[in-house]
Amino acid sequence: MIPRTTLGALVFIVALTSQGFAQNGDDPRFQTPPLPTPNSYRTGAGLPGADYWQQRVDYQIRATLDPAATRVSGSETITYTNNSPDSLSYLWIQLDQNLFALGSRGAQAFPEEGRFGGAGPGGGYEISAVTSGGAPLDHRINDTLMRVDLASPVAPGGTTTLSIDWSFQVPVSGADRMGRDGNLYLLAQWYPRLAVYDDVNGWNTMPYLGQGEFYLEYGDFDVELTVPATYFVGATGSLLNPEEVLTATQRERLVLAREGGEVVNVVTESEFTDITAIRPRTDGSLTWRFRAENVRDFAWGASPRFAWDATSHGNTLIHSLYRPSARAWREVAQMSRHSIAFYSEYLGEYPYPTATAIEGPVFGMEYPMVIFVAPEADRETLFDIIDHEWGHMWFPMIVGTDERRYAWMDEGFDTFINQLSKQEYFPESEPELLNVAQYATAIRTYEEQPMGIAPDAYDPRTPALGIAAYTKPAVMLNALRGLVGADPFDAALKRYFEVWSYKHPQPADFFRLIEDEVGMELGWFWHNWIYTTGTSDVAILGVDQNRNSESWTVVVSVDQRGDLLMPAVVVATTVDGASDTVTIPVDAFYGTDRAAATLTLPDRAERITVNGGPDWGDINPQNNTWER
Numbered sequence: 001m002i003p004r005t006t007l008g009a010l011v012f013i014v015a016l017t018s019q020g021f022a023q024n025g026d027d028p029r030f031q032t033p034p035l036p037t038p039n040s041y042r043t044g045a046g047l048p049g050a051d052y053w054q055q056r057v058d059y060q061i062r063a064t065l066d067p068a069a070t071r072v073s074g075s076e077t078i079t080y081t082n083n084s085p086d087s088l089s090y091l092w093i094q095l096d097q098n099l100f101a102l103g104s105r106g107a108q109a110f111p112e113e114g115r116f117g118g119a120g121p122g123g124g125y126e127i128s129a130v131t132s133g134g135a136p137l138d139h140r141i142n143d144t145l146m147r148v149d150l151a152s153p154v155a156p157g158g159t160t161t162l163s164i165d166w167s168f169q170v171p172v173s174g175a176d177r178m179g180r181d182g183n184l185y186l187l188a189q190w191y192p193r194l195a196v197y198d199d200v201n202g203w204n205t206m207p208y209l210g211q212g213e214f215y216l217e218y219g220d221f222d223v224e225l226t227v228p229a230t231y232f233v234g235a236t237g238s239l240l241n242p243e244e245v246l247t248a249t250q251r252e253r254l255v256l257a258r259e260g261g262e263v264v265n266v267v268t269e270s271e272f273t274d275i276t277a278i279r280p281r282t283d284g285s286l287t288w289r290f291r292a293e294n295v296r297d298f299a300w301g302a303s304p305r306f307a308w309d310a311t312s313h314g315n316t317l318i319h320s321l322y323r324p325s326a327r328a329w330r331e332v333a334q335m336s337r338h339s340i341a342f343y344s345e346y347l348g349e350y351p352y353p354t355a356t357a358i359e360g361p362v363f364g365m366e367y368p369m370v371i372f373v374a375p376e377a378d379r380e381t382l383f384d385i386i387d388h389e390w391g392h393m394w395f396p397m398i399v400g401t402d403e404r405r406y407a408w409m410d411e412g413f414d415t416f417i418n419q420l421s422k423q424e425y426f427p428e429s430e431p432e433l434l435n436v437a438q439y440a441t442a443i444r445t446y447e448e449q450p451m452g453i454a455p456d457a458y459d460p461r462t463p464a465l466g467i468a469a470y471t472k473p474a475v476m477l478n479a480l481r482g483l484v485g486a487d488p489f490d491a492a493l494k495r496y497f498e499v500w501s502y503k504h505p506q507p508a509d510f511f512r513l514i515e516d517e518v519g520m521e522l523g524w525f526w527h528n529w530i531y532t533t534g535t536s537d538v539a540i541l542g543v544d545q546n547r548n549s550e551s552w553t554v555v556v557s558v559d560q561r562g563d564l565l566m567p568a569v570v571v572a573t574t575v576d577g578a579s580d581t582v583t584i585p586v587d588a589f590y591g592t593d594r595a596a597a598t599l600t601l602p603d604r605a606e607r608i609t610v611n612g613g614p615d616w617g618d619i620n621p622q623n624n625t626w627e628r
């Protein structure tokens with residue numbers, strides 16, 4: 001069979017041979033992922049439906065850090081609003097600290113010495129009370145989850161409150177997402193958190209094993225953190241009592257940072273020679289009060305020796321807290337301002353009043369309004385981490401995806417936007433090329449696993465998670481941007497961000513929204529990239545040039561050598577720089593690996609490329625160029 005497609009007057013495309021598939025209908029590269037039937041919660045256009053609902057969870061937390069005991073203890077009151085159409089007789093609570101109890105499910109599933117370990121003697125929560133209105137509630141703890149049976153069901157539209165008292169020993173390394181180093185504490189997954197109840201999976205009870213991240217409801221937080229008086233604290237939200245925990249000088253410097261937009265040193269290294277001058281008092285403890293609205297989590301860091309820089313973007317006060325020994329961190333306030341400004345422009349304005357980068361013993365981790373980043377010395381590497389973690393404010397802090405199941409919708413989207421941001425801060429860099437090269441090189445070294453599986457299913461002894469969750473989705477989104485055009489793609493991604501802000505999109509919602517926005521059926525694309533480990537390798541097979549009376553006709557035949565189907569973008573250029581471009585659509589490859597493009601030039605072609613450059617995710621650049 002020889003399919004024939006016409007693109008405009010000058011161009012026709014011929015599939016040369018039909019091979020490899022018994023019938024066209026058998027071509028597995030044209031499979032599409034099975035999507036759920038649209039309903040009133042999620043529409044066929046990928047939008048939240050007329051009846052879309054989502055639970056709301058508000059927290060009031062009082063906690064104390066005891067550095068002598070390396071413990072945090074607290075009590076919290078949770079107000080749970082049931083916006084679902086279902087009556088709920090029990091709630092599921094996430095007890096992430098239990099990952100660090102000896103013998104936890106995660107500790108057994110993954111090597112203790114691995115990045116996501118951290119279990120040790122004394123690890124895990126001590127839960128001392130679970131009550132409602134003063135009365136104890138039946139509860140059952142299963143590893144990192146706790147089921148709490150309510151005294152009476154919470155009806156649709158109703159609310160219920162419960163209180164939990166707890167404490168835990170802070171692990172030194174908490175799955176590289178929290179931990180401590182000397183007297184510096186980075187605290188996350190630190191309070192019992194409601195599991196998500198949604199229209200797709202009901203209660204989301206996948207355990208915290210280490211590799212998979214989080215899925216959380218939105219709400220408001222009122223948090224009181226009591227720490228030794230010598231400590232500085234950075235946290236999610238706005239500081240409500242600066243007059244109690246900061247000196248007059250520090251408060252004045254913060255006003256300057258907010259108004260001027262320049263980087264202001266709020267606390268400097270040299271000021272630590274007289275601690276009494278930089279703390280309101282130095283004996284006993286002080287309580288820092290924070291409030292955060294419409295966030296899915298709360299994190300904080302504390303240390304008696306933080307240098308503190310501040311600047312601003314719009315109404316957002318940007319803080320950088322770091323040990324003075326972390327020299328490269330002197331640029332972090334400026335880097336942070338760049339990232340927040342860039343993503344605000346590309347996707348939508350950063351909505352929160354603060355943004356705080358905290359240096360410490362975590363390589364790089366994101367929470368609403370807060371990032372934890374290592375004392376990296378290399379400037380460009382430090383930027384990469386800082387910028388990546390700030391990118392997470394858009395995905396998944398604002399677009400609240402299910403990270404426990406779909407890392408690519410979180411890490412992958414972020415890695416994609418990072419390369420755009422980096423090009424502005426480091427104009428000489430070529431991060432897209434870097435991603436394709438990394439992906440192409442890495443997948444030759446281990447058995448690749450597809451993007452579309454849950455993070456905990458990746459073999460921790462291989463780079464599988466890093467490639468499938470970060471690098472490959474960034475390569476995929478570049479390829480998609482190339483396929484649909486940069487402007488339509490950017491507009492569609494922005495729309496996805498807008499309509500799913502503070503909500504819980506599923507993969508099908510993203511697929512449908514993008515297809516509706518750009519007007520293309522992309523089932524084959526999602527299938528190939530997300531649900532297979534196929535790779536794209538489009539090669540130039542042959543070139544035939546013929547002179548006509550006024551022009552040259554150049555026929556370029558190409559070969560799809562990988563299992564991952566992509567269109568073939570053929571560009572031919574003359575010695576004088578005249579060029580013609582023809583895209584062979586995927587349809588031309590139905591049931592065949594080979595097709596040809598006919599181009600017209602004023603002179604013979606000197607140079608021809610197919611899927612050259614970083615936009616097409618081609619893993620083998622060796623066969624993409626022909627030169628006369």
Ligand SMILES: [Zn+2]
Pocket residue numbers: 388389392411414
């Ligand atoms: Zn990340």
